[in-house]
Amino acid sequence: MSFMDILYFIVPSAIFYAAPLILVAIGGVFSERSGVVNIGLEGLMVIGAFVGILFNLLFADTFGGMTPWLALIAAMVAALLLSLLHAVASISFRADQVVSGVAINLLAIALALYLVKSIFDKGQTDFISERFARYNVPFLSDIPVIGPLFFTSVYNTSFFAIGVAVLAWFVIYKTPFGLRLRAVGEHPMAADTMGINVTRMRYVAVMISGALAGIGGAIYAQTITGDFGHSTINGQGFMALAAMIFGKWHPLGAMGAALFFGFAQSLSIVGSSIPYIQEIPNVFLLILPYVLTIFALAGFIGRANAPKANGKPYIKGQR
Amino acid sequence: MSNRVTNLLVPIVSVVLGLIVGAIIMLVSGYSPIEGYAALWNGIFGDLYTIGETLRQITPYLLAGLAVAFAFRSGLFNIGVEGQLIVGWFAAAYVGVAVELPKIIHLPLAIIAAAVAGALWGFVPGLLKAKFRVHEVIVTIMMNYIALHVTNALIKTVSEGGDRTERIFASASLRSEFLENLTEFSRLHLGLLLALIMVGVMWLILEKTTLGFELKAVGFNQNASEYAGMNVNKNIILAMVISGAFAGLAGAMEALGTFEYVSSKGGFTGIGFDGIAVALLGMNTPLGVVFGATLFGSLKYGALNMPNAAGIPIEIVEIVIAVIIFFVASGYIIRLLLLRAAGKKKEAK
Numbered sequence: 001m002s003f004m005d006i007l008y009f010i011v012p013s014a015i016f017y018a019a020p021l022i023l024v025a026i027g028g029v030f031s032e033r034s035g036v037v038n039i040g041l042e043g044l045m046v047i048g049a050f051v052g053i054l055f056n057l058l059f060a061d062t063f064g065g066m067t068p069w070l071a072l073i074a075a076m077v078a079a080l081l082l083s084l085l086h087a088v089a090s091i092s093f094r095a096d097q098v099v100s101g102v103a104i105n106l107l108a109i110a111l112a113l114y115l116v117k118s119i120f121d122k123g124q125t126d127f128i129s130e131r132f133a134r135y136n137v138p139f140l141s142d143i144p145v146i147g148p149l150f151f152t153s154v155y156n157t158s159f160f161a162i163g164v165a166v167l168a169w170f171v172i173y174k175t176p177f178g179l180r181l182r183a184v185g186e187h188p189m190a191a192d193t194m195g196i197n198v199t200r201m202r203y204v205a206v207m208i209s210g211a212l213a214g215i216g217g218a219i220y221a222q223t224i225t226g227d228f229g230h231s232t233i234n235g236q237g238f239m240a241l242a243a244m245i246f247g248k249w250h251p252l253g254a255m256g257a258a259l260f261f262g263f264a265q266s267l268s269i270v271g272s273s274i275p276y277i278q279e280i281p282n283v284f285l286l287i288l289p290y291v292l293t294i295f296a297l298a299g300f301i302g303r304a305n306a307p308k309a310n311g312k313p314y315i316k317g318q319r
Numbered sequence: 320m321s322n323r324v325t326n327l328l329v330p331i332v333s334v335v336l337g338l339i340v341g342a343i344i345m346l347v348s349g350y351s352p353i354e355g356y357a358a359l360w361n362g363i364f365g366d367l368y369t370i371g372e373t374l375r376q377i378t379p380y381l382l383a384g385l386a387v388a389f390a391f392r393s394g395l396f397n398i399g400v401e402g403q404l405i406v407g408w409f410a411a412a413y414v415g416v417a418v419e420l421p422k423i424i425h426l427p428l429a430i431i432a433a434a435v436a437g438a439l440w441g442f443v444p445g446l447l448k449a450k451f452r453v454h455e456v457i458v459t460i461m462m463n464y465i466a467l468h469v470t471n472a473l474i475k476t477v478s479e480g481g482d483r484t485e486r487i488f489a490s491a492s493l494r495s496e497f498l499e500n501l502t503e504f505s506r507l508h509l510g511l512l513l514a515l516i517m518v519g520v521m522w523l524i525l526e527k528t529t530l531g532f533e534l535k536a537v538g539f540n541q542n543a544s545e546y547a548g549m550n551v552n553k554n555i556i557l558a559m560v561i562s563g564a565f566a567g568l569a570g571a572m573e574a575l576g577t578f579e580y581v582s583s584k585g586g587f588t589g590i591g592f593d594g595i596a597v598a599l600l601g602m603n604t605p606l607g608v609v610f611g612a613t614l615f616g617s618l619k620y621g622a623l624n625m626p627n628a629a630g631i632p633i634e635i636v637e638i639v640i641a642v643i644i645f646f647v648a649s650g651y652i653i654r655l656l657l658l659r660a661a662g663k664k665k666e667a668k
Contacts, residue, residue, distance in 0.1 A: 039398075039456070085645070093649035098396055098456055102595055103645040110637030117632035118348050231585050238460055245457060283472035290461040294443075297453045306454075 004145075006274055010266055011149045018262025019161040020045075020220035024240035025247065025254040026168045027212030032249055033172060034205030035185040035309040039101030040086050041213050042237025043108030047082050048075035048217025050112035053228040054119075056128040067130040068222050075218035076211045082108060083210020084203075091202045094313040105237075113230055124229030132157055132223055157219045161255075164212070168251035181205060185307035188314040198314050213237065239265075242293040249306060261289040329653050330600045333646035334614065341639040345631060354629040359636070362624025363617045369624075371502025374511055375577060377616030379404070381514040382569035383594030384601060384608040385521050386437075386562045391603045392525060393558035394538035399444060399459025400566040401591025402466030403437035405584070407570025409470040410436035412581035413477065415487025415574060425490040430513070430571050437567020438560045440466060445559025449552035455559070463587065471583040483582030493576040508576035515609075517565065522605040524561070534558050566591065593619070596644045615640065 024041055031038040038044075052068075052075040060067050082104065089100040116125055137151040172178035183191040184201045192198050217233060225232050243261055247253030268285035271277040277285075342352035363373050383400050390397035397403075411433035420428065444458040478484050493508040501507075525531040536544045537554045545551050569590060574581055597615050601607025622636035646653065 037456075039460075089645060089649050093652040095645075095648035095651070098398070099595065099599065099644065099648040102398070102592065103641050103648060106592065106644065107638060107641035110634045110641055114344070114348075114632050114634035114638060117634065234586055235464055238464065241457070242461065281472065283468050286468040287465045290464045293461050294447070294453075294458055297457060298447050298451045299453075 008148045009270060009274070010263070012152070012154065013266040013270060014259065014263035015150070015158045016155060016223065016262070017265045018259045019155065019158045019223070020216040020236065021240050021243055021258035021261055022161040022165055022255050023216035023219065024213045024237060025243040025258050026165055026251050027209035027216070028241055028244040029168065029172070029247075029249055029251050029254050030181070030205045030212070031209035032244065032310050033181050033185045033307055034202045035188060035307055035312065035314070036087070036090055036202050036206050037097040037101065037311045038083075038086065038206065038209050039098050039241065040083070040104030040108075040237075041101075041209070041241055042233065042235070043101075043105035044079040044083055044210050044213035045217035045220065045237040045240070046105075046108040046112055046233045048079045048214030049221035049225075049233050050116070050217075050228050051075045051078040051214070052218025053125050053128060053221050054115075056130055056222060057126060060128065060130045063130075065130065065133070068128075068132045071222065072215050072218050075214040077214070079214025079217065080207050080210040083206050083213070086210075087203050087206040090313065091199055091206070094315065097311050097313075109230070112228070116228060124232075125227050127227045128222060131226070132219075155223060157223060161216075161219075165251050165255035172251060182307070184314075185309055188309050192314070192316065202314075213240075216240070239289055242289055245306075246293050246296045260292075264288045325654050325657055326602060328657055329650045330602070330647060332653050332657070333600070333643050333650075336646050337639045337643035340642045341635055344638060345635060350629065350631045355625060355631045355635065358625045358628035358631070359618070359621040361628065362621035365624070366503065367501075368503040368505045369620075371498070371505025371507040373617050373620045374502075375505060375507045376620040377612050378508075378510045378514050378576065379569040379572045379590050380593060380597055380612035380616045380619075381511075381608060382517060382565050382572065383590050384597030384612045385517055385605065386565035386569065386591075387594045387598035388601060388603040388605070388608050389521055389525075389565060390558055390562040391598055392538050393534040393554065394541070395445075395448070395555065395558055395562070396456050397441065397444075397459055397559065397562050397566075398456055398595065399440065399462045399563070399591075400569075400594045401587050401589075402459070402463035403440040403563045403566035404570040404573075404588065404591050405463075405466045405470050406440050407433035407437040407567030408574045409473060409570070409581050410567070411491075411571040411574035412484055412487060412579075413473075415491035415579070416477070416485045419488045420490055422490040425488065426493070426575070429487070429491045429575055430568065433567040433571035433574065434564040435567070437570065438564040441559040441561075441563020441566070442556065445556040448559070449555045463591070467584060467587065470581070474581060474583045484580050487575065487579050491575055492579060493572070494579075506577055508572075510572040510576040513568070514572065517568065518605045518609055521565070521608075525605070530554075530557070566594075569594075593640065596640055596647070599644060599647045 024045055028038055028041055052071040055071040055074040056067050063070055086100055086104050089095040090097040132155050134153045134155055141147040141151040180196045180201055184198050188198045220236060221228055221232055239261055243257040244254045246257035264285055267277060268282055271285060345352040345355050364370060386400045387397055411429045414429040414432040440462055443462060444455045447453040447458055448455045474484060493510045495509045498507045533549050533554050537551055541551050593615050597608055597611035601611035618636050622633040625631045625633055
């Protein structure tokens with residue numbers, strides 16, 4: 001196997017694994033930029049994955065090829081509603097945001113499995129029949145080198161995820177909304193003084209994170225696993241959280257980190273059939289994203305500064 | 320209403336609300352909550368055997384709860400109890416299968432190995448927090464996944480490609496014929512005793528030693544502690560190490576008591592995460608942890624009876640637990656409502 005063949009093998013699968021991570025990590029960026037820590041991303045992804053699969057199974061006959069896309073909308077709505085719970089607890093009820101996030105994670109997996117067992121009478125759902133189509137992008141796939149790497153047998157969802165990342169960068173850094181969002185996360189009292197409604201901004205940000213995490217979960221389930229069970233989303237949400245930190249709370253940084261983690265994930269899965277890489281014990285590839293995140297946090301890979309007010313409830317009139 | 324009373328009422332109200340939400344979910348999905356909770360009750364207290372098994376289930380929760388509570392008291396949030404438990408489980412089982420020694424040496428050695436492994440897993444986030452001000456929450460979450468993958472790989476190596484290790488030698492086991500006979504041959508083991516001793520140890524450390532005083536001081540206010548001449552960094556690392564050791568012991572309970580082996584895992588055990596709930600419910604005091612662990616251990620074991628006796632998925636109990644954590648975390652609003660209710664009563668008088 002030549003070096004190029006290896007690249008043709010790995011790069012598309014890395015992008016494929018990265019797409020859900022990108023979306024969820026961007027969701028995390030929105031939430032944390034507003035000053036609300038969202039450990040609950042994992043749980044929001046779980047609900048997205050569950051609702052996506054359920055919708056797909058129920059409506060595959062009705063909507064045909066459109067089903068996976070419509071399932072994304074259903075998953076988005078469901079995860080958005082669940083994220084409201086986190087918003088109410090951490091913004092209005094002044095709960096410890098990390099504890100509330102942990103509760104969201106536990107609740108989501110328990111609720112989803114409870115419903116799976118109630119509906120299907122077994123531990124996991126059936127496999128979906130309608131999947132996202134892979135195809136070759138016309139013209140672009142004919143370009144030598146780049147064509148086979150990026151434009152041959154790709155999923156639309158990958159382009160969608162990258163599009164969302166660019167859009168998020170524009171929204172957060174180039175619009176008044178983004179400026180307010182960042183202000184609320186850095187110094188809520190100053191923002192409040194300037195007439196920004198801190199509570200509303202934070203609610204909106206957490207809801208965006210819920211929506212994106214839901215879509216990410218549904219994409220993961222509908223492209224990678226094809227059904228839903230207790231281990232469908234096994235740490236993907238935390239991996240996205242890691243990507244967000246590794247990307248320094250910046251949408252494009254988060255995308256880059258997610259692509260890298262996708263690369264690591266695909267290596268650990270397809271690595272056994274690639275020379276040189278199959279010599280490395282699998283466990284090193286499995287723990288790579290987590291170890292790198294710890295290094296990134298410790299400042300060995302450039303200092304990352306979290307939004308200043310991240311994790312603190314804003315209490316009006318308190319200094 | 321005094322502060323002490325509201326402090327006690329918040330967890331109680333949370334538990335009641337959790338059970339109510341569980342009942343509503345059962346009702347909505349067409350099950351009978353009365354049947355469900357009856358099955359849960361029988362699953363906990365049905366006969367001597369179930370009581371023995373319930374007590375066995377409480378054991379690791381006691382230690383996991385202590386681990387989270389101990390870190391909390393020093394102002395640290397240890398979500399890594401799960402990972403520390405997993406490496407403790409592996410370390411104890413490894414010592415249990417690798418050598419055969421007289422019981423008096425073997426059992427303590429296996430227990431200490433688990434505590435050391437857990438402590439090591441807590442040392443990393445503690446060190447990073449102390450040296451680089453890295454938030455311990457994210458590091459401990461990452462350490463959980465590293466623990467999961469690394470122990471799975473080690474189990475494969477130790478068992479020469481298999482999915483679980485051999486059974487540990489009897490000389491490393493916590494099994495006790497006396498406790499088994501007492502409870503109609505449940506798997507209740509001596510670990511319960513060890514866990515209760517650890518509750519006392521945590522109380523001693525926190526209330527009777529200089530170290531405990533410093534740890535609590537750092538938890539209250541780092542700057543003030545620094546000014547008072549305490550070594551804040553040393554205390555942060557120590558707190559995480561001790562917390563990790565408690566978590567490692569929780570793993571030893573599974574390795575030397577309940578299962579007597581370690582198998583590779585597809586996901587987390589959940590005990591470490593439930594430890595967060597146990598600690599919160601117990602307001603991070605040693606005695607509170609005993610109550611929290613008793614509640615969660617009972618719920619977890621009793622839930623196993625629900626599918627058979629009432630046809631209800633056991634996940635309903637997980638939902639109840641999550642809701643309880645949610646309400647305990649939102650203690651502020653419950654306090655506010657309690658105060659308002661108390662105020663109204665006064666006006667009515």
